[in-house]
Amino acid sequence: MPVEIxxxxxxxxxxxxxxxxxxxDINITIEDGSFIGIIGHTGSGKSTLxxxxxxxLNPTSGTVIVDGMDIFAQKKSELIQLxxxxxxxxxxxxxxxFEETVHKDVAFGPKNxxxxxxEVDDRVRNSIKMVGLDYDEVKDKSxxxxxxxxxxxxxxxxxxxxxxxxxxxxxxTAGLDPRGRDEIxxxxxxxxxxxxxxxxLVSHSMxxxxxxxxxxxxxxxxxxxxxxxxxxxxxEIETLEKIGLAxxxxxxxxxxxxxxxxxxxxxxxxxxxxxNEILRVIRx
Amino acid sequence: xxxxxxxxxxxxxxxxxxxxxxxxxxxxxxLDGVDFHINKGEFVGIIGHNGSGKSTLxxxxxxIIFPTQxxxxxxxxxxxDQEHLWDIRQTAGMVFQNPDNQLVATIVEDDVAFGPENxxxxxxEIRTRVDQALAIxxxxxxxxxxxxxxxxxxxxxxxxxxxxxxxxECIIFDEPTAMLDPSGRREVxxxxxxxxxxxxxxVIHITHYMSEIIGADRIIVLDKGKIVMEGTPETIFKNVQAxxxxxxxxxxxxxxxxxxxxxxxxxxxxxxxxxxMVEALCQ
Ligand SMILES: Nc1ncnc2c1ncn2[C@@H]1O[C@H](COP(=O)(O)OP(=O)(O)OP(=O)(O)O)[C@@H](O)[C@H]1O
Ligand SMILES: Nc1ncnc2c1ncn2[C@@H]1O[C@H](COP(=O)(O)OP(=O)(O)OP(=O)(O)O)[C@@H](O)[C@H]1O
Ligand SMILES: [Mg+2]
Ligand SMILES: [Mg+2]
Numbered sequence: 217m218p219v220e221i222x223x224x225x226x227x228x229x230x231x232x233x234x235x236x237x238x239x240x241d242i243n244i245t246i247e248d249g250s251f252i253g254i255i256g257h258t259g260s261g262k263s264t265l266x267x268x269x270x271x272x273l274n275p276t277s278g279t280v281i282v283d284g285m286d287i288f289a290q291k292k293s294e295l296i297q298l299x300x301x302x303x304x305x306x307x308x309x310x311x312x313x314f315e316e317t318v319h320k321d322v323a324f325g326p327k328n329x330x331x332x333x334x335e336v337d338d339r340v341r342n343s344i345k346m347v348g349l350d351y352d353e354v355k356d357k358s359x360x361x362x363x364x365x366x367x368x369x370x371x372x373x374x375x376x377x378x379x380x381x382x383x384x385x386x387x388x389t390a391g392l393d394p395r396g397r398d399e400i401x402x403x404x405x406x407x408x409x410x411x412x413x414x415x416x417l418v419s420h421s422m423x424x425x426x427x428x429x430x431x432x433x434x435x436x437x438x439x440x441x442x443x444x445x446x447x448x449x450x451x452e453i454e455t456l457e458k459i460g461l462a463x464x465x466x467x468x469x470x471x472x473x474x475x476x477x478x479x480x481x482x483x484x485x486x487x488x489x490x491x492n493e494i495l496r497v498i499r500x
Numbered sequence: 501x502x503x504x505x506x507x508x509x510x511x512x513x514x515x516x517x518x519x520x521x522x523x524x525x526x527x528x529x530x531l532d533g534v535d536f537h538i539n540k541g542e543f544v545g546i547i548g549h550n551g552s553g554k555s556t557l558x559x560x561x562x563x564i565i566f567p568t569q570x571x572x573x574x575x576x577x578x579x580x581d582q583e584h585l586w587d588i589r590q591t592a593g594m595v596f597q598n599p600d601n602q603l604v605a606t607i608v609e610d611d612v613a614f615g616p617e618n619x620x621x622x623x624x625e626i627r628t629r630v631d632q633a634l635a636i637x638x639x640x641x642x643x644x645x646x647x648x649x650x651x652x653x654x655x656x657x658x659x660x661x662x663x664x665x666x667x668x669e670c671i672i673f674d675e676p677t678a679m680l681d682p683s684g685r686r687e688v689x690x691x692x693x694x695x696x697x698x699x700x701x702x703v704i705h706i707t708h709y710m711s712e713i714i715g716a717d718r719i720i721v722l723d724k725g726k727i728v729m730e731g732t733p734e735t736i737f738k739n740v741q742a743x744x745x746x747x748x749x750x751x752x753x754x755x756x757x758x759x760x761x762x763x764x765x766x767x768x769x770x771x772x773x774x775x776x777m778v779e780a781l782c783q
Contacts, residue, residue, distance in 0.1 A: 234649065257681050260651030292661050307652040310598060329649025364597045364700040390678040393549040394749030420681050462682035465752040469774050476782040487752055
């Protein structure tokens with residue numbers, strides 16, 4: 217489903233001494249079936265923005281249109297219907313998990329979608345496997361008796377089990393071990409390619425963003441700085457650094473190597489690409 | 501105290517830790533026969549897959565939980581010794597994995613002051629420490645905000661400031677940078693290194709970001725509740741295959757060096773940083 221964000225402004229605690237404008241007139245269209253990344257300094261408004269996309273937060277002004285429907289003009293029941301197709305993984309999994317067992321927690325979303333018990337069970341097993349956990353081992357455990365990274369995996373599984381048309385992930389890899397991070401992101405990518413769903417990934421890992429997304433939305437102080445391809449965004453190193461961001465380590469390396477190898481390309485964001493480019497210039 | 505124990509900040513003696521379950525068969529053995537020590541002034545990185553026992557270990561250091569078997573000593577005090585609970589917590593401060601578990605007050609600056617207040621630090625001194633700590637994490641502007649109204653990364657910064665203000669001899673960081681943006685991560689790591697080098701603070705840094713511990717004195721690798729490797733960053737990260745096998749990784753530059761070596765390029769296998777890589781490729 218396409219997502220259109222129109223003149224979206226959000227002011228927290230308006231009228232109180234804590235008043236804070238977190239979003240300032242945001243306008244973008246996220247195309248159906250695209251995979252986009254959102255990056256930005258701590259407090260730049262990323263979580264605030266994505267919580268509007270499934271109606272968790274109400275805009276101060278402006279609106280969000282998902283699949284042609286203005287989600288804030290809908291009646292409550294219609295909004296709930298729509299929400300079932302939009303999956304959001306929270307920044308802190310503790311804010312998302314609440315059932316007594318891992319099985320119940322992951323089953324919660326698909327159950328609400330009205331699937332049969334069998335279908336729900338299938339989805340639960342599948343998505344727990346997708347996040348690299350052993351179903352039999354964890355199904356009866358309380359999510360709160362898990363390690364931080366295991367908890368995060370359960371939270372991700374719960375949203376994947378909904379097979380949402382719009383999948384929104386708020387720093388899903390924070391706290392995951394390296395293999396878990398790579399495998400879960402690969403699963404999300406595979407699901408995206410298969411189901412052609414829209415994926416929105418908020419991340420502080422420039423490496424993950426560089427590896428996965430088609431377009432990057434760069435935020436700063438509630439405003440959009442760029443919304444463009446990784447190729448274009450990651451060449452703006454100075455601007456990115458000025459607003460607290462960076463580019464992948466290998467991109468910095470390429471820049472440094474330019475002195476010795478002037479022909480080396482700078483639009484390199486993964487170790488794999490760096491290897492190939494270095495071999496190319498060394499071997500001539 | 502003997503000379504030996506005076507040098508040691510933390511000693512873990514043959515520790516086993518079990519999270520009990522109503523049904524005994526479902527007990528979780530989180531740590532199994534762990535034995536090592538950390539010297540005063542050391543900077544030690546701890547890595548391991550999700551569920552390998554890192555946070556359990558951290559909670560044992562801070563006397564939040566106690567070994568099922570074996571002993572943990574902090575600055576010469578056995579953590580089981582209730583009498584010294586205070587000395588232990590005063591010596592070893594901990595930044596929790598989830599800042600929500602740590603933020604207690606309703607105003608940011610009160611939260612940061614909470615630790616030093618409990619330590620009986622005089623009010624004027626507290627003021628200075630709070631201001632300094634908030635400055636280090638770049639959160640002065642938020643001093644009068646409510647902690648629960650902050651963004652994820654802002655909360656993490658406040659949690660770090662709260663421990664810095666206590667000025668403990670030893671800090672245990674449990675994934676302190678997980679929610680920070682690149683510049684925040686760099687600043688926090690610079691601060692940690694400075695405290696270690698200038699103030700001789702003992703630092704234990706748990707992380708999933710391998711790049712953060714390339715400057716550590718020593719790295720301890722946990723796998724399923726056991727220590728499986730221990731050594732300097734150079735010696736640990738050389739084992740690219742072995743680390744990947746247990747769900748871990750190496751810093752990007754080490755991985756790149758490894759890949760290039762596999763292609764027949766003759767460069768060192770213990771490269772950790774961009775500087776080292778540039779040097780190796782441009783000689
Ligand atoms: N309930 C609230 N009341 C007042 N201000 C708030 C509230 N919630 C968030 N803010 C402020 O709004 C700004 C944007 O917060 P948001 O959570 O969207 O940031 P973010 O980009 O997700 O940051 P991070 O990377 O740290 O998660 C922050 O400065 C934050 O302090
Ligand atoms: N409160 C608890 N009750 C029961 N089991 C627990 C509890 N907390 C953790 N465990 C289990 O103990 C083991 C070790 O957990 P620990 O939190 O120490 O892992 P960790 O290395 O910190 O992992 P992560 O990288 O995910 O934070 C895991 O198998 C976990 O499921
Ligand atoms: Mg956020
Ligand atoms: Mg942990």
